[in-house]
Amino acid sequence: MPDVERADRPGRRKADLSLTIGVLVAVFAALLPLMRVVRPSSWLLGSILLCVAVLAAGFLARRYRLPAIAVTLVEAAVWVIFMTFVFLRDTALLWLFPTPETVRSIPGLITAAGEEIAVGAAPLDASLALTLLIVGGTGLLAIIVDHVVLTARMPLLAAIGLIAVSLIPSIAVPGEVDVMAFVLLAAAILFLMRTETRSREAPLEREATRTAGVPATALGIGAVAVVVALVAAPLLPQPTVRAGAGSIGSGPGIDATLQLGDDLRRPREVEVLLVRSDAPTPPYLRATTLSQFDGAVWQPDNVRTVPLDGEVGLGGVPVVDDVRLAEYVTTVEVTNLASPWLPVSYPAVSVNGLRGEWSAVPYNRTVISQAATTQGQSYEVVSNVPRPTLEQIRATEAGGPDQRDGTTTVPEGLDPIVSELAAQVTAGTENDYDALVALQSWFRSSEFRYSLDAPVEDGFDGSGIDAVAEFLRQREGYCIHYASAFALMARTLNMPSRIVVGYLPGVANGDAVDRETVYSVTSGQLHAWPEIFFEGIGWVPFEPTNGLGVPTSYSPAATDTRPGADGAEATPLPSSSASLDPGLLPDDPTQRQDASQSGSSTSTVNPVPALAIVLGILFALAIPALIRELRRRQMMSAARAGDAAAAWLAVQDIAIDLGIDVPASETPRILGTRLIQEHGAPHAEMSLLISSIERASYAPGGKHAFWQGDAMADAATAVRAQMLGSVELPRRILALLVPRSLIVRPGSVYAGSGTTARTR
Template structure:
């Protein structure tokens, strides 16, 4: 028999096989869409994308059934795509709601540009706006047409698979996160299914080679399983991808969010070094980028005020500090390693910034530095000179928090401010006699054991925002992160008639072994992006406070008579442990090397919740049990078929048991020879094996009127008993593997993996 008689390539696939390929292609496209759900909020766009994929693939399949040319099939799919997109997104400008007009063509670029702007400026998860929905649905429709042509017309499933995988990686590249194991496994399985379905449609094996071809699915599945395992095991060992400046969507790269939408940045698992800094100050200062003063009840707006060219001799201007207030001058050097921002992180209050490249301006109002032409901070290295006021406790107590020389909106409050905010401020500050003590009371309250730092609680409780309602709910739940503490502190201060604002910047970072000019270099990572409040004091300036529980040190000042370095009671503002007007230390609550600093405020560490760990363990056990459950279901199905008269099912039960315990089941061995080997080498009962061999031979070779011979439950019982004997004779390790990882789920009798290695070994 020639090789050509074994297989043949069909010039035209059967409708059934082509339909299987269409289903496989749809599954691959839908699994490629899953990663998008991690960066875009689910909505009507998801249904639209799925429905459009189904419509396009269905139309293409029907066209091929009509034997239409490939160009006609693609043209029909393209017309369907345009009609659906026009009807859904541009019906008001279309002819008959589905035919594009010149006006429609003018709107498309505008909507596309709007979608890209939302991607560039937004933070994940993005809201599913009409522009973004149009972009996703339209892109999925176009991708469907392309891969449909590549797979079903050009017959290149590998090329289509590469394209589908590349599309699925785009969300992960745009927003680096931990590996979504389930989505990865589903995508891998769908790609293997697609390749297998298309490949199988090319060949038609004859019955004599059915046993040989039965090993192909096992080979494909084995390769796929190995690829999945290797990817999941090897990926965590590789260096984490760092999104360099300019590499993000739209070229923006890592940047500072001045709209207080910090939650997604702080929750991002792949943190990276944003900058490095070293200073001659007693402790590393906070590095501010900009301030937010105007509040409309929903959003804090960053300050857009007068700027002065940085190289201008007037620069930041003079500091409005009373002569009797002691000031100290410090130098801080900053090296930006991975931050694309129009603001330069600098220490406060800056009086000079030197060494920056490009066009930059000083902002006298908040003593920050902003780019004049959109120049990025990436790669900048500069020196900041700061003059820090050091009032004594008596001096700051004697001064009021006033708006003298400041903007009126530092005291502005929305008309619909929840009354609970002002009520809480009055309750906490009752008994204080001056503004400073009242603010310290607020600070101490936030840092007490009543509050808990959490990145997840605001999301779970539904107040992950910056508005007045979110602040009110935060004060009720008493769990959140820096923006909630800072916004609550600033609003409560304003209800007490004290001018306040919020600062966006970075915590001081973590010390490294490196030194420059005998100064310790600190690394500031992306997770240290922070928000904190400031209050303006007459004759002193803006004083920073640190209400965020577990971060930094509470702001405090020493009495004039106190010895330098003396320690006092942190609960008594008259004997505070710090001489700095700004928080002097930081601890990232997500960094195990920097535990939360709760000792100073008496807060206690909560008990560990065992439920997440228990859930993970139960999930792992459930996954491990899947093969055993699947094997048991298959065994019961075979036995049910055997009791209904299917001798082949009874014989398959014995073959599966042999494969599970490592006994070879080669295609070259007859049932009678295989049964003799089981009886002599593996302790199976010869009588039961003879019954099984007789039944399978009768079913295989007897005439049709005899092949249907009814054997009752005897053959099924014999198969069950022989299976138990085979498994019982195997070593304990083999018996365990037969239950936990049954090979018969992947390896079929007569295939390469069930080959005659054992028979050859016995012959030698």
Template structure:
């Protein structure tokens, strides 16, 4: 006997080593998706190291048979010492012992990291504060997971938590599924479940779980993870802020041209209120995108100057004979947390913003690294160029800088883009007419505005291939129209870029200083192209069918005293006074953005898909429980008595009946008969079988019929469910605790209760 016990302990210790390594591998698998949010760097190495140190400390502490609380405290001490050594050693004793001054530095690092996440654009730079947050969170996750798996023996619960953590970056920065990373995570989770089972010391319990428990629950949890990651996650509403606030209030501005998810949201909220002395509500720009690598348009990262103390945005420079009209626009932010402040174009002065804001003279935008637009009210002064039709026709759409990236085209661009650009503009004789020909072609009736068709056909993006598919199918939304227009202009040798911002809002009927107040909703988030004219600057165009106001300039002869401000868009398309009767009026097409169809009808499928996904998720525990019961019963009929006993233990756990490790099978069986009214004959049959299998395994074979033992276990389970209160029975069926709570664990044990009802 001593040698047998010694061998059992050695196997258990070897199993704990494998279990610790499996936990580390699973944590690393959960960490990899963070790479899509933060650029790989020292934080990645630090996260792996801190997890390894924490798990190693717990492993060593358990070798000395220390209590669970002591193990957790030792792990926490190792985590604190590591974080202090790496990030806070300047104020610590011996570089690892925190002092009060060290502790005071932590809130500043945390606050800075939160601001970087809220206001930065993914992938974020691995700054000290962001690294502190990620590495610290990884260490805490290691402590929690180690406790839940090794101490509480609840590996399924820990695995569900790990899978949920790994999904957060994918939800925050939606992209195509990273199949290799997900496969690695799934393999790590299954290996962890297997390692946890083998680390147990009880031979009978281990045999039972090896035969059915691990395969059933491993397959179940794997299926749940796959469904959540590949089916349910795309149905979730995308976050309003990928490059802005993920934690604070308000919607956000997507500067990555992934606007489709935002526009397809069923809910629309007001984000801005605007009033102006201009003839109509202006477009409001947030940022521009000039660099195109063939797959994505990237936001401009240009020189910025302080808005408060620097030279600001600077004056608008145009040819001497072109008129400038000055307007003042007030923007009141009601529900928008963004690092970019939406401004009318071309802005020459922005006042009233609180916080550290900077101006980018190149694209006349305003942004901040530390402040947010939420709750701000500010005034924008614009000098809008008003060239006549003859004046703009005389100008060339050419960049003064031959190295300007606004004319660059990717290698191997689909030929359809350039061919259609030449075909559509073949009859035009100047650059402006070529561009208006493109604009008329897009808006002329051959194209359809749709938020759903591009997704169904796999080109929900702005890359060259997506543009080529859009030009073939001729159905899409603002991203496709803007990207196609900009690329076609570049094939004609014209500098172009894309602007992200908001369409003009709709009139509310309210007035401020005798100026009409316009409301701008989150569904008016928009993208449009601009082309640079030498001597005039950047001129916007509106190719998106059924949205906005197309760019058009009037001949000088039609207005002897100068261009009509409301009819000539200048540097930003402006609605005319008759826009309310215009089918292209943005006030009339707001429902198109919100509904995702051109007719304004409601598409029920997104909502139904979400409801179906939620119902599917709610049903998964019951399905997994049923599958496990069937596999346990099959194993029991094949001669595995431990599986029959597990059927009864799982049913008790589901009904909140204590299943303590310290209680013998006989004591448990007597309690089921005396307190919960199960049939004594079936319990006795099951008890004799499990005791014989445990203490006289050689006699077990042929002692009782397997079918008889299995039927007894199923009868006891049915009796437990039948005698339980209806509410408890329903909860046991829909949310079975036995999927995550193991018999004999601290969460399965408890003070025995008398049967209610």
């Protein structure tokens, strides 16, 4: 055995080189899905360079026969020097060797990277801290995989780790299957397993099994995996993202810090609520309100709470005597939302059916819990909606003597553009309501455009005074920009304002309960809108966001003929998404329809997606046949070069494809005779192949008969054609489309015992 090992050292070094290259490709493939979470930049190049450096050091250390622990230490030293020189050289000795100061700076960088991941929205722009985390982690992964594959010789264990790493981005940011990354990783793992297995065999064993078809089997397994990824994976339940929290949880949440752009830009939406109501239009559902603004952040209201089921609870809605209150009941079923804030219609006076302990906030008529969660709740909300006429609300001033709660505070340092535009847009109006309607119409005009991307691309996002001023200049943004700008402009006009965070009404899903249409609300319909306080009426919501909803408006008393309506045209905040085409998303304003148009519109079915799916499935089903044909052509090429074993293997493969036994107990002559007598193989061509394989097996130097190559290839082709032609059409189609020879090898236990009956 030692002599064999010494003789095979060049082969072992070659195997180690192949395994090292395979590890590099596998680590790179596991890294590819990360590119849809973090935009490719210097981190990608740094990760590849570090992996190359680490793996090259390990290969050289093994070539000089260093102990396994020494190999890993060499790789770790390369990792430390690389990371120090690239990221931490300012505090390092000679730019290469870390000092205590270098070590002390690492936790801060890791913490900064973690915060960037927690609060960011995909795709992230990698900062120095995040780049350090990704590059360093990739290098450590390369060291671990290299040790497991080349030192421990356990490629299957390494494959499990690589697959787990590649799945992390898909779990964090669910999306479509990255077919390229999947195929590359699968090929790299199969290559590692095959190369490591071959490196264990002695030279004679490798020669004996060279045509055993293991590579083709690996390709077959890979093809099956690709089919599963393309066809089955999209049908499986997808993981969900905890909105606004940047972490994975039992369902999306509600972000009350006004970082809604992060949530809306997430690539996958999930259904969070099912809503139905007896109101004329499905209501917006509020979670909380934000009244305090310091110039940088709108803060959720932190006010007194009382037990929801106590004597006080939410209480009644105070309005002046001549303003009518309309009572509506809204039923909400939470399907996938984990939040301490309960989505309720406004203004709620009671909530029934909740599990757990919940508190009411009378100030803003919201419901909150310190211990319970919304997940799985089903409840009814009773709301009393003020219904003033146009004349009544025009005669009422915004504000009042009791509004000393910070809702009129204008932060210091506010850009003059806010107050100047507010005065300019409302010039000529004669009352507060008309001024607010003028603001609302201005925001919803063609001067503004709804966009989730423009704020990020142009360097402004969020709700601070700088972002609001830039939004008014750029005139592109999403609901937070519209709501913040509207609320601040109202305050410059001495009107109390606040911002509400909650959900749009959703989209009708075609179901109805008790004659009430059911609306589906998704995580992408998390929304923000402003409210203005009118003395004797209460907080009146407005909808300035361009492309979303229906603007708030009231009708004169004389134009409303509904019994008991007293002139109120609609709820102060009409539904938006309820009137949209179910196929449209609320964050795509270019495809929105007005409520008046969508009710009678008809949609046409686009056949392209269905056709693409059908073609994709057909292509996936054809993969085994394509691989089998490729293998057959390779065998024919080898046969023409004089390889009798390749020509004979082609005969064995077609027999297996047709379901004919090819047992190990039969010699080529016995098998060939049986194929002639029972399965339609031509006598002359089969006799040539039998004599050729016997000469290659037993005659000295008879393996390659290059002078007979063309004849052997032609004979194998003729045998294949005659055997296919001798069976019925269904069996022939099955043999071509589902070739068993990709998995079943001649002489294996699955190849049969030689008792297959003749089938003609």
